[in-house]
Amino acid sequence: MSDHPYGIETLCLHAGQLPDPVTGSRAAPIYQTTSYVFDSADHAASLFNLQTFGNVYSRISNPTVAMLEERIAALENGRASLCVASGMAAQLTAIEAILSPGDHIVASSLLYGGTYSQFDVTLRRRGIETTFVDPDEPANFRRAMRENTRLVYGETLGNPKINVLDIEPPLGPGLWDVDLGPGFYGTYDPWGRFIYASLRFDF
Numbered sequence: 001m002s003d004h005p006y007g008i009e010t011l012c013l014h015a016g017q018l019p020d021p022v023t024g025s026r027a028a029p030i031y032q033t034t035s036y037v038f039d040s041a042d043h044a045a046s047l048f049n050l051q052t053f054g055n056v057y058s059r060i061s062n063p064t065v066a067m068l069e070e071r072i073a074a075l076e077n078g079r080a081s082l083c084v085a086s087g088m089a090a091q092l093t094a095i096e097a098i099l100s101p102g103d104h105i106v107a108s109s110l111l112y113g114g115t116y117s118q119f120d121v122t123l124r125r126r127g128i129e130t131t132f133v134d135p136d137e138p139a140n141f142r143r144a145m146r147e148n149t150r151l152v153y154g155e156t157l158g159n160p161k162i163n164v165l166d167i168e169p170p171l172g173p174g175l176w177d178v179d180l181g182p183g184f185y186g187t188y189d190p191w192g193r194f195i196y197a198s199l200r201f202d203f
């Protein structure tokens with residue numbers, strides 16, 4: 001797409017994709033391939049050495065996933081995005097990118113069950129401790145923070161109670177001023193960096 005500032009409706013439908021030059025297909029094809037053909041051994045070598053941009057293996061990159069990643073980045077006005085196959089994988093990938101053993105999370109106690117277990121069992125086993133707080137009293141988040149707290153986590157619409165998280169007060173204005181659309185849940189860290197994973201975002 002050109003540098004023209006498109007509206008959200010157009011970006012939702014078309015960002016990250018050009019009509020197929022050979023077939024004229026408007027919709028993006030689904031590339032059901034694991035592997036890619038190389039022009040030559042030298043071409044393969046330069047791809048594997050990250051000297052040439054291109055696809056090597058679909059677990060690492062795939063044109064269909066790349067289109068979705070570009071679309072999400074365009075919708076969020078971001079530089080890039082990373083898509084994975086499930087919400088649980090998205091959470092773990094995002095969390096592992098910013099937390100290390102010895103770090104601490106303050107999380108809402110009203111979370112999707114799989115997320116609660118991921119924090120309470122999986123992350124704890126990896127040396128990352130979570131304090132769960134009642135999100136209906138926003139001051140609880142600040143009270144539970146420690147020197148080593150690296151992430152404050154909540155679901156804007158809690159699962160399963162559908163409680164609405166009051167995202168303004170826990171850390172103060174400015175850190176929470178992110179517009180969350182339906183279908184998204186957000187994660188934050190104490191410096192106001194915002195990460196999100198999208199769930200059931202169908203293209």
Ligand SMILES: Cc1ncc(COP(=O)(O)O)c(C=O)c1O
Binds near residue numbers: 086155159185
């Ligand atoms: C709020 C919330 N977070 C995380 C997940 C996990 O997503 P997935 O099942 O794609 O791993 C779900 C799934 O229902 C969810 O509702």
